Amino acid sequence: MTRHELYKAMEQEKIIMYDTFFARLERTPLPELMTRWIGILILDREYRIGTHRAEWLATVMWNSAALTVGEAELARRESERQKETERQAKAEQLRKTIKADRELARQKLAFWHLCSKVDHRRLVENFLPACDEFYQGYVRKKFLNDLENMPDRTVLLWFWQAIPPFSLKEEPSRKISLDSLAA
Structure with missing residues (x-):
């Protein structure tokens, strides 16, 4: 003014x-x-x-x-302005995180769909020793025999940590060898 x-x-x-x-x-x-x-x-x-x-x-x-x-x-107006700026920054960060998670999920599912039944089983079997006993038992009982027919959401929910790529920083064109995962 x-x-x-x-x-x-x-x-x-x-x-x-x-x-x-x-x-x-x-x-x-x-x-x-x-x-x-x-x-x-x-x-x-x-x-x-x-x-x-x-x-x-x-x-x-x-x-x-x-x-x-x-x-x-x-002072109150300045405080409100700062809170609004922080809120917008948090909303932007959340939007970026959601976008990154969606992209990563898309890449993981693309990899999952390219794999064969044997590859699915090998991925999960290599991942299970790092998990607790309850998780291992539940996965072996409920999912291990029917991995190729699992819905995408269930695959992501149960095997997010097992399916490459593990971050968006990896080159999407890079081929991940399943034989190296088996070793």
Whole structure:
């Protein structure tokens, strides 16, 4: 907000610009003047002065309460702005993470669908020793004999850590040898 805009706002509030009042406005630095103006508008909303409102606004303008309330309001606005910026950054990061996870899932499923039944079994068997006993038993009992007919979501849920590529940093064109996984 410029000084001129601030003076226009004061005129709209019907504050009479006496020479001494105007001189004091001119001497006051713009940031302090804006802070005081914000403060008196908040105080005006709070107190709801009816009669002689313009005179009250002009008087309270130089009161320390207007400056204090204005500073508090500006601090609150800055805090809200920072929170909004942080929220947007988190939302962007989440969006990027979701996009990366989808791409990685797509690559994993593409690899899974290229593999044969024997390759599926070899992948899972190589992965199972790193898992706990319950997981090993459950997978062997429920999934191991029917790996090729598992829905994609189930494959990703149970075998995410077993299916290459393990990150998006790997070249997608790089061929992963199943024989090297068996060793």
